[in-house]
Amino acid sequence: MTPPPGPFDPSHADEPELLDLLDNATRSESPLMLLDIASSMVASFDDSDLDDTDADGADPTEIPPIRELALQMLEATPKETEPLVRIWAQMLDDELFGRRIAKMLPTPSTKRLPEWIRRAEEIKPFRAAALISPVKIEETILLEISTAGRSVTLAVGVDRSGSPYLEDAYLADGPLSNIVEFSRTELELPVDEVTLSLADAGARLSEAFEMSTHMFPPIETESWPGTRPLLEWMLRKLPEGGTGYEIRTWEPEEIEELVADFRASPFAESLTEEEIGHAHLLFEFQCNYGNNDPLRWSGTFVERLMCDLYPRKVMSPADDLLLMPTALAALVRYANDRSGVDPVFTENALNAIDDNREEYTAQVRGDRPESTSALFARLLTGVDDDTLPLSEPVSDLGDEFGGGSFFGDQASMLAEIFIGSGAEAVGGIEALQALTDEPLPGEGLDTAGVADDVVDRLNSFVPEIRRIADEVFGEPELATSALRFLAEIGRGDPTVFRRRLADRTLLAALFWIVGKTNNLFSAQWSSEGDVTIGKLQRHLGVSSSPKPTAEKMLHAAGHELSDVEVILGDPRYLISRRRRRIIANRDTYWDDLPEDWEY
Structure with a gap:
């Protein structure tokens, strides 16, 4: 295009x-x-x-x-x-x-x-089709436009969460069949192709377009609203009388039947009654706020459910709400297995549950995740108090916190935790002692040692990497971190760049890695950032969790993912803000290390 x-x-x-x-x-x-x-x-x-x-x-x-x-x-x-x-x-x-x-x-x-x-008066819609995600969360309506010369295709992206609305529209060269063929061979995730009559295409497009006019803030992409006049022109030429989106109303009895079937399934056998108690609401939320099909779950809707809908709309004690993610994981497996969707969508949804669990927990508890220092202070003292003065060495806090108190006796334990984690983040005690907080310099991509056949693709990422670092994270230094790690992957095992993975998928995974290693995602303990993984995905137009691709990238560079933490063990990847935090902990707790402590 x-x-x-x-x-x-x-x-x-x-x-x-x-x-x-x-x-x-x-x-x-x-x-x-x-x-x-x-x-x-x-x-x-x-x-x-x-x-x-x-x-x-x-x-x-x-x-x-x-x-x-x-x-x-x-x-x-x-x-x-x-x-x-x-x-x-x-x-x-x-x-x-x-x-x-x-x-x-x-x-x-x-x-x-x-x-x-x-x-030009002969320009008109010629034929239409829709490419629909098997989990029905999104679709692209393709409208081929015929002229007295070559044809072009207007591709309209529709988000089907709740009331379907237009989220983008762009022109592509050539007939509709070109895009359909591309979707069959090049897309990372499978899609279902549905042929539409021109009347049905008109009805769907009109509904989605009308709903988009009520969105706030207004929808803006690289191509929209630039293509809006063209879409309006084609809508006037489409025949009337078509069938638009059919939104089914699910009766409570129907949802109860699903709950009963889920309860009797092997997917729910390890759940408690309290956990199963969330099933009715989960099915109901998917029917009313999701894709209107309770048996098809996506990572996109899981994130919205956990980070917005459920903690905001469900009035229940926190202890009960915290049972929901476990029930959701079992329900996703049950629903997607029963509907027969590709297992990749189930994997994406389960990864989304893992990625957003901490954010959900924080919202249920009514606050952001507490800092690491506050967490350990609470665990060691039993005092849930944000005013504990942990900005100075524990041994210097005086009689109230030291001098034989439980907290004072455990000063060495806190020191081991913070000094050990800092050393792990930068690659050892000597590296921790020598650590400085000078900003990472602006750099280009160093392709020395990178396989020749992937160099061009990696170089094509550079402008977008700089833009994401600045626009999404507000951290230009993060571009240097991302470029350095990108080159490291290329030197280690460039296979991931030879696969038919979309550029945006690779970029989302790359920033998932460097964002986590720099504690920039809001759901991470001690994070100082307000970026969510969902925000990164939406910015790049990625619906699936970045985690699976990120794991492949980490493995290619010689690293392994530890639970959901990313520890690269090299200050070359740490922005100055992250290193300042590590240095502050080093200087605060160093004197409290026991004499016989070894890293």
Whole structure:
């Protein structure tokens, strides 16, 4: 797909850059580029600007509405802008404007323009299909657009959580069959292909588009709302009378039947009655807030359930709520096994339960996860008090906490914990003693020793790595950490980069690793960040948990995942903020180490 031009500044409508762009689009064999430009420019105007207005008396410095701009462009540069205006005459739902433009344009008999532009009135939807996730959480509606030349396909992403809504729309070159074939051979996760009548496609697209207009904040992607005028144009040309999304209403008795079947299944045999008691609500939440099918579970909905819906909507004692993840894991296995979906979706959902368990626990308890120091203070003293002065050596706290008290007697234990964990994070006691907090320098990707056949792919990641580090984590240093570890994987075992894994999947896994090793995810103990794994996934458009791919990457670089912790044991991967925390613990607890302690 040709990248959309992005937000268009109409004040530059007659500048050479735009005219060159239009010339290239007109000469292109594919209609994609010109349709993309035409739609993006219309989308750059506010809805209020799309109505005909009288320009008399208007401020000459104001940007004219799109129709007035079209007339001005034809007067100033008719040859260069005619192709664009011909598309606008069809795209804009304005018969008067179309007639006015027709009088200004030369007859379309000239061969100077490609035939598809001269016959722009014939542009229309031709056929449609949908690529649907087997767990029904998302789908992509494909609308092939025919012209008098080559066809293009408008791909519309729809999120089916609760009421389906449009989450993106972009143009792809070629017929619908090209994307279908790509989905069969290149996508990481399987999808179901469903042929749609044009009427049914129109009904689904209209519903999803309408719902998206009520989303706040408004949906913005690289291509949306740039493709909105094109979608609206095609919707007007689609036949009416189709069937949209069918949202089933599940009766309480039906859900109780599912609960009874789950209770009798081998998946629930190890659960207590209190844990099984969550099953009815879990099925109900999937029916009402998820994909409307209680027997198909995805990692995406599991994350939303644990990090938002369940702790916010269920009024129950904390001890009872904390039983839910165990019940959810068993229920996911039962439901996906009964519906027969690919096991990869079950694995993703179970990984999502593991990834979000700490965040869920924190929300149920009404606070963020406590710091490591506060945790150990509470465990050792039995005092649940955030005011314990752990910012100074335990042995210097005075009689209240030392001098024979339980806490004072255990000073050496705390020191062993913090000094030991710090040494583990940086690769040993000597490395801990020599540790500094100088910021990681900005670096490029060092491909020395990396297999030649993956170098180009790794280099293509560099701009996106810098952007993610800055935009998602607000930590430019993290780009250096990610680039260093990326190169380490390439030197160790580059097989993961030769597989047909999407770039966004690899990037999500890479930042899952360096984010965890730097304690940047909010669910980690002692984290100082507010980034969730779900936020990282949403930013990259990844629906499955990054953990399985991250484990492969860690193994390729010679590391193993310990439970859910990532310990690389090398300060080269630690940003300055993380190292400052380790240094502070080192300086605080060093004097409390027992004389015979060995790492």
